[in-house]
Amino acid sequence: MSTLHVLSHSPFGDDRLRSCLRLLGSQDGLLLTGDAVYALQPGTAPFTALSERAPTLYVLAEDAQARALTIPGHARAIDYPAFVELSLHYDKVNSWL
Template sequence: MSTLHVLSHSPFSDDRLTSCLRLIGSADALLLAGDAVYALQPDSAPFFALQERKIKLYVLIEDAQARAIEIPDWAEAIDYPAFVELSIQHDKVNSWL
């Protein structure tokens, strides 16, 4: 059973990303949306944590562009239709509110 984890809060304001990374399974995926894309700021602790885990990582392209965040080659940029597709492909969707 796989879960799509969706984060939308900045990793610099709380510990949702840390909690998510602790719980995410090998069949799961993580989608960064909204302010969560700030986790991809180069040389930041969240950036290194994501890079180190080597999980299936997706980033909403519109949110990254709006915040001038570059998406690294180890993450996949997606749009909203692809987000819907990802939601269908996984057994569960867990939004970290």
């Protein structure tokens, strides 16, 4: 069963990203929204963790753009309609509140 994990909190404030990465299955995806896109800052521990774990990574493009962050090549930029499509593609959605 595949799960889309949705993170919206900064990876520098708590351990949600680290906990999520431990639970990711081979068919799961990870969507960064809101302040979670700060994990895309090169040279940081969250960026390294995402690069090493290599999940199917999606980034809400609007949130990355609002924070002047570049979306790396191993991530797919999406918009809100694509977010809806993703939620239908996966068996379930888990928001890390």
